[in-house]
Amino acid sequence: MVQPPxxxxxxxxxxxxxxxxxxxxxxxxxxxxxxxxxxxSWVEIQNCLQYLRPAVYRDGDLVLSGFFPLYYMNxxxxxxxxxxxxxxxxxxxxxxxVLAFYFAIEEINxxxxxxxxxxxxxxxxxxxxxxxxxxxxxxxxxxxxxxxxPNYNCxxxxxxxxxxxxxxxxxxxxIGTLLELYRTPQVTYGPFDPMLSDxxxxxxxxxxxxxxxxxxHAMVSLLLHFGWTWVALxxxxxxxxxxxxxxxxxxxxxxxxCVALTEKLPVTxxxxxxxxxxxxxxxxxxxxxxxxxxxxxxxxxxxxMAADFFLTTGKVWIMAAKQEIVLHEMNHMLxxxxxxxxxxxxxxxxxxxxxxxxxxxxxxxxxxxxxxxxWLHLFHCSPAGSLCGQIYNCPPNASFEFVSGVIDMMTLTxxxxxxxxxxxxxxxxxxxxxxxxxxxxxxEDQLKLHPWQLHPxxxxxxxxxxxxxHISLGEKSSQMAQYDIxxxxxxxxxxxxxVKVGEFVPxxxxxxxxxxxxxxxxxxxxxxxxxxxxxxxxxxxxFRKIPQEGRPVCCFACVxxxxxxxxxxxxxxxxxxxxxxxxxxRTHCIPKVVTFxxxxxxxxxxxxxxxxxxxxxxxAVLGVFVKHRDTPIVKANNRALSYILLISLTFCFLCSLxxxxxxxxxxxxxxxxxxxxxxxxxxxxVLAKTVTVILAFKxxxxxxxxRQWLVSGAPNxxxxxxxxxxxxxxAVWLGTSPPFVDTDTHSDHGCIIITxxxxxxxxxxxxxxYLGSLALGTFTVAFLARNLPDTFNxxxxxxFSMLVFCSVWLTFLxxxxxxxxxxxxxxxxxxxxxxxAGLLGCIFxxxxxxxxxxxxxxxxxxxxxxxxxxxxxxx
Numbered sequence: 001m002v003q004p005p006x007x008x009x010x011x012x013x014x015x016x017x018x019x020x021x022x023x024x025x026x027x028x029x030x031x032x033x034x035x036x037x038x039x040x041s042w043v044e045i046q047n048c049l050q051y052l053r054p055a056v057y058r059d060g061d062l063v064l065s066g067f068f069p070l071y072y073m074n075x076x077x078x079x080x081x082x083x084x085x086x087x088x089x090x091x092x093x094x095x096x097x098v099l100a101f102y103f104a105i106e107e108i109n110x111x112x113x114x115x116x117x118x119x120x121x122x123x124x125x126x127x128x129x130x131x132x133x134x135x136x137x138x139x140x141x142x143x144x145x146x147x148x149x150p151n152y153n154c155x156x157x158x159x160x161x162x163x164x165x166x167x168x169x170x171x172x173x174x175i176g177t178l179l180e181l182y183r184t185p186q187v188t189y190g191p192f193d194p195m196l197s198d199x200x201x202x203x204x205x206x207x208x209x210x211x212x213x214x215x216x217h218a219m220v221s222l223l224l225h226f227g228w229t230w231v232a233l234x235x236x237x238x239x240x241x242x243x244x245x246x247x248x249x250x251x252x253x254x255x256x257x258c259v260a261l262t263e264k265l266p267v268t269x270x271x272x273x274x275x276x277x278x279x280x281x282x283x284x285x286x287x288x289x290x291x292x293x294x295x296x297x298x299x300x301x302x303x304x305m306a307a308d309f310f311l312t313t314g315k316v317w318i319m320a321a322k323q324e325i326v327l328h329e330m331n332h333m334l335x336x337x338x339x340x341x342x343x344x345x346x347x348x349x350x351x352x353x354x355x356x357x358x359x360x361x362x363x364x365x366x367x368x369x370x371x372x373x374x375w376l377h378l379f380h381c382s383p384a385g386s387l388c389g390q391i392y393n394c395p396p397n398a399s400f401e402f403v404s405g406v407i408d409m410m411t412l413t414x415x416x417x418x419x420x421x422x423x424x425x426x427x428x429x430x431x432x433x434x435x436x437x438x439x440x441x442x443x444e445d446q447l448k449l450h451p452w453q454l455h456p457x458x459x460x461x462x463x464x465x466x467x468x469x470h471i472s473l474g475e476k477s478s479q480m481a482q483y484d485i486x487x488x489x490x491x492x493x494x495x496x497x498x499v500k501v502g503e504f505v506p507x508x509x510x511x512x513x514x515x516x517x518x519x520x521x522x523x524x525x526x527x528x529x530x531x532x533x534x535x536x537x538x539x540x541x542x543f544r545k546i547p548q549e550g551r552p553v554c555c556f557a558c559v560x561x562x563x564x565x566x567x568x569x570x571x572x573x574x575x576x577x578x579x580x581x582x583x584x585x586r587t588h589c590i591p592k593v594v595t596f597x598x599x600x601x602x603x604x605x606x607x608x609x610x611x612x613x614x615x616x617x618x619x620a621v622l623g624v625f626v627k628h629r630d631t632p633i634v635k636a637n638n639r640a641l642s643y644i645l646l647i648s649l650t651f652c653f654l655c656s657l658x659x660x661x662x663x664x665x666x667x668x669x670x671x672x673x674x675x676x677x678x679x680x681x682x683x684x685x686v687l688a689k690t691v692t693v694i695l696a697f698k699x700x701x702x703x704x705x706x707r708q709w710l711v712s713g714a715p716n717x718x719x720x721x722x723x724x725x726x727x728x729x730x731a732v733w734l735g736t737s738p739p740f741v742d743t744d745t746h747s748d749h750g751c752i753i754i755t756x757x758x759x760x761x762x763x764x765x766x767x768x769x770y771l772g773s774l775a776l777g778t779f780t781v782a783f784l785a786r787n788l789p790d791t792f793n794x795x796x797x798x799x800f801s802m803l804v805f806c807s808v809w810l811t812f813l814x815x816x817x818x819x820x821x822x823x824x825x826x827x828x829x830x831x832x833x834x835x836x837a838g839l840l841g842c843i844f845x846x847x848x849x850x851x852x853x854x855x856x857x858x859x860x861x862x863x864x865x866x867x868x869x870x871x872x873x874x875x
Contacts, residue, residue: 048388049373054140056368060121060159062449064105064426065141066419067127067165067175068097070370092407094167095374096357097189098124100416101164102365103356104423107466115431121159124368127171138175142182161430162187162454164422167415169193169240176202183452187425187473189418192481195239206458206473208418208425210345210481214506215320216247218343218483219292220255221504221514222318228533229554231318232261232288236295241265244294244320258535258554260288265295283315289533294320314526316340316533317488338490339524342498346482347417348467357410358401362386378403411498421471429457482506489522542566542586544573561586564749578745579752595751597660597822597829604660604822607829614837615653621844622646628851638692641685644719646844648682652836655679656829668739668756673730675832676767677723680774682839683805684722686798687778691718693795694785726770733763747820755825772809778802794843801842808835 105120125137141163163179166172166188173196179186183204188196192209196202223231233248235241241264252259283291317340362371363385372387379398382391400409433453462472482505486498502516523531539545539558544567548555558571565573566582566589576582580589597604625642628634634642655674658667737760744753758764779802785795812831819827 045376045388045391048376048382048391051369051373051387053369054125054137056122056124056365056370058121058365058367060109060119062115062118062161062430063121063123063159064101064161064423065123065125065163066098066101067125067137067163067171068101069094069128069167070098070126071128092374092378093409093413095370096409096413096416097167097419098368098370099357099360100353100412100419101423102360103350103353104420104427106356107352108423108427114427115434118434120427123160124370127165127167134171134174135178138178142178160184160451161449162426162451164189164419164426166190166196169196172196172205173202176205180204183455185426185451185454185458187422187458189415189422191414193240194243204455206425208422208471208473209414212244212320212345212481213247214481214504215343215483216244216251217506218485218504218514219248219318219320220251220257222341222485222516223252223257223290224255225514225516226530228290228316228531229257230260230288230533230535231257231290231292232263232283232286233259234263234265234291234293234295237264237266238295241295248292256553258552260535261286286315287535289314289531290316290318292318292320313524314531316524316527316531319343319488337488339522339527340488341501342486342488343483343504344414344486346469346484346503347412347414348465348469350412350417350420351466353412353420354410358399360400361398378407408497421465421469424463424465425458425461425471425473426454428463429454429461432457432461485516487521539567539571541568543571545571581749592745592750592752594754595748595822596662596754597825599661601822603826607826607833608657608660610833611653611656611829614833614840615650618646618650618653618840621840621848622650624848624851625844631851631855633847633850638689638716640716641689641692642844645682645685645689645839648678648685649836649840651678652682652839653833656832659825659829659832663741663754663756665741668741669734671756672739672758672764672767673734676726676730676771679771679835680723680726681719682836683771683774683778684719686802686839686843687722687774687781688716688718689794690778690782690785690798693798694781722774726767729763729767729770733760733767736760736763744820751821753821775802775806775809779806797843797846801839804838804842805835808838 101122101124105122108114109119123141125141127137128134162185163175164187165175166186167190169188169190172186172188172190172193176186176196180203186205188205188207188209190207190209192207192212196205196207223229231252233245235245245262249259251257317337319337319340319342361383362368362375363383365371366385366387369387372382375386375398376382376388376391379394380392381394381398382388383394383398384390403409430449433449459474461474462470465471483503484500485502485504487501489497489499499520499522501518501520502514504515505513507513518530523529535552535555536545536557539556542561543558544561544565545556546559547553548557561567561573561582564582565575566586567573568587573586576589579592581592582588583590597607599605599608622643625634625639625646629639651674655670655678658670658674661667739756739759742755742757744755747753779799782795782799782802786799787795808831812827816824816827816831
């Protein structure tokens with residue numbers, strides 16, 4: 001049988017003992033020096049402070065047992081004291097658990113509708129999770145004695161109803177195994193733990209806290225609200241921490257948030273270890289300005305120590321730790337949690353509880369020696385009617401409302417709220433059981449209850465508490481938690497408060513679950529505005545982000561958007577519509593300029609004027625030839641063919657005009673068809689003239705009988721034959737897929753080019769190919785006839801003219817396909833004019849020169865005399 005030491009002093013977790021004798025002596029000396037009545041003695045004060053029992057008990061028809069962390073135990077010490085006498089911070093606030101427990105029991109005893117004619121009593125035990133003393137209080141409760149008796153249950157079964165315990169999951173799990181031997185219900189008031197919801201392992205355990213499966217979603221919603229995509233994680237190294245890490249990372253990946261650092265905090269460790277300095281250095285050098293902290297008190301020893309001895313500024317802490325842990329560190333002038341956020345399950349305001357805290361005194365619960373010692377510590381007095389009787393005169397304002405700001409007893413904590421609900425849940429279960437027994441007629445054994453009888457009722461209990469919240473314990477009815485978001489604010493003199501600045505409601509419509517009042521937020525020291533926490537700064541408008549190899553997706557480089565794309569605030573480049581193009585900064589799209597080869601353009605006007613001038617010049621040449629039609633130079637090589645060639649060349653120059661101006665359906669059809677037809681007529685006329693030269697030579701040659709070919713006008717049939725073929729090709733083209741007006745938005749990113757689409761590309765290249773074949777054939781025939789002798793033989797002139805013609809169009813093809821926009825059209829117009837001018841210049845300009853300037857050479861006699869005179873020249 002284990003006999004624990006009656007009095008032990010321990011200031012913190014771990015194996016390092018801190019003796020409290022100097023602190024206790026100082027406290028006693030301080031009390032002794034205060035003014036005191038005669039009947040108060042040093043011995044009485046010392047006896048009061050040293051009074052300690054395993055439990056606080058008040059009898060009732062039914063008794064509820066509560067296990068609350070009030071003082072620490074140390075295996076090496078032979079003394080034990082209330083720890084808040086040495087560390088008046090977290091442990092003092094823990095006494096609010098007891099007061100919430102008392103308040104709920106008092107309300108139920110006064111309620112005429114809930115457990116009428118019955119009173120609830122209470123058993124209050126100390127509870128602290130440690131390797132040596134976790135089960136000590138539980139064994140005391142089972143033994144019902146001042147000493148622990150393992151394997152004995154001496155409790156009065158008819159009075160003990162249930163246990164309310166578990167500020168830490170480890171404590172609930174450890175005592176749950178022992179309580180399961182008797183199927184005693186345990187209702188926990190700590191944070192929800194998935195491990196404890198395993199009914200195969202803990203069938204008699206019920207958790208008041210709602211499921212925190214939406215906590216990760218709530219935190220990620222806060223990160224997204226402020227644009228924080230680069231965070232560090234500090235999590236407890238246990239199953240609950242692993243589960244939260246998986247949930248959080250899944251939400252972060254889904255929303256594009258990256259983890260800069262993951263630090264797992266051991267559940268148990270020796271304080272002030274050598275690794276603490278390393279831990280703090282990792283916090284300070286972390287590139288993330290936002291840190292997420294998740295865990296219970298046992299896993300936050302490192303952070304607890306760090307906040308005491310290392311001030312880390314410039315970091316925003318988002319905590320899902322117990323509210324008491326946050327406030328524990330807020331007794332400094334500056335502290336690391338200042339400006340951080342704390343998520344806690346939503347809780348309503350319990351009516352009357354604040355007034356209860358303002359008015360309650362130890363004389364109301366004389367059996368509670370914890371209360372008397374706490375009062376003596378806070379106010380240096382003890383009221384009449386308390387356990388120690390009156391010690392000094394208490395000031396009129398002795399109330400928890402006026403306790404130092406370091407110790408905030410008036411703010412309802414999460415655990416106190418769950419304790420209040422747990423007491424009511426058990427009371428409703430007891431009430432339902434008694435009602436059922438009454439209906440079954442079992443009045444004589446109404447108060448004879450066995451703990452295992454509560455389980456069917458606990459699984460189905462549902463009620464609405466005085467704060468208006470719906471409470472249930474059943475596994476199937478557990479709902480996702482709604483969270484209040486508090487901002488940790490530190491005031492001078494160590495006054496710390498958690499100010500509610502928002503809330504998160506899961507499964508809210510339209511994704512509006514997060515509500516934040518940014519004007520109420522106090523940011524950490526070093527920030528004058530909303531902090532930024534990103535791996536890479538956002539790309540400026542006009543740039544897009546590209547991932548960096550080997551780094552998280554939040555780390556990226558910025559590059560300029562490609563041609564035709566823009567970006568504004570999305571960091572993604574989007575293509576402009578077809579009728580728009582990006583500005584030079586690639587920040588927004590602007591309308592494209594509609595362009596075509598217009599008559600108003602200098603280039604268009606120049607080409608139009610050139611075409612008109614050449615056509616007028618050709619008409620003038622035709623007039624000269626008509627006027628001098630009887631001269632041998634005009635009559636040579638078929639005068640009619642010369643007229644036809646000049647007329648066709650006039651139309652060749654004029655057919656370039658439909659290429660200039662805004663394209664329409666009519667001009668698009670005229671462009672290629674008229675070009676193909678008139679050039680076919682012109683080239684076929686040159687071919688006919690060449691054939692005429694050849695036939696004329698053959699006729700005049702001795703022994704040749706081909707006069708009928710020349711006399712019958714056979715060369716004249718070449719023109720209609722060749723033109724008919726081209727006309728047929730154009731008719732098929734226009735009948736199947738004629739040209740139409742089209743827009744080109746891709747050739748020039750800043751312009752919309754209005755062009756003529758050829759329609760059928762095959763038909764276009766057939767017509768063009770036929771014209772090219774005809775030109776090459778004509779050039780070949782002229783080249784073969786270039787050396788035929790005659791006075792007015794045009795063979796050499798025709799050969800040179802077709803050489804110029806073919807050279808122009810062979811040069812045209814690569815130049816045409818290398819240009820775009822209206823320049824492309826201008827190249828085609830220029831080629832039409834150049835090739836036509838080549839034919840005109842090479843064939844007719846020399847003849848005009850002779851006719852107009854050397855008329856004596858245009859007669860047959862003059863030519864013969866020149867030849868004769870030339871032959872009579874001396875050698």
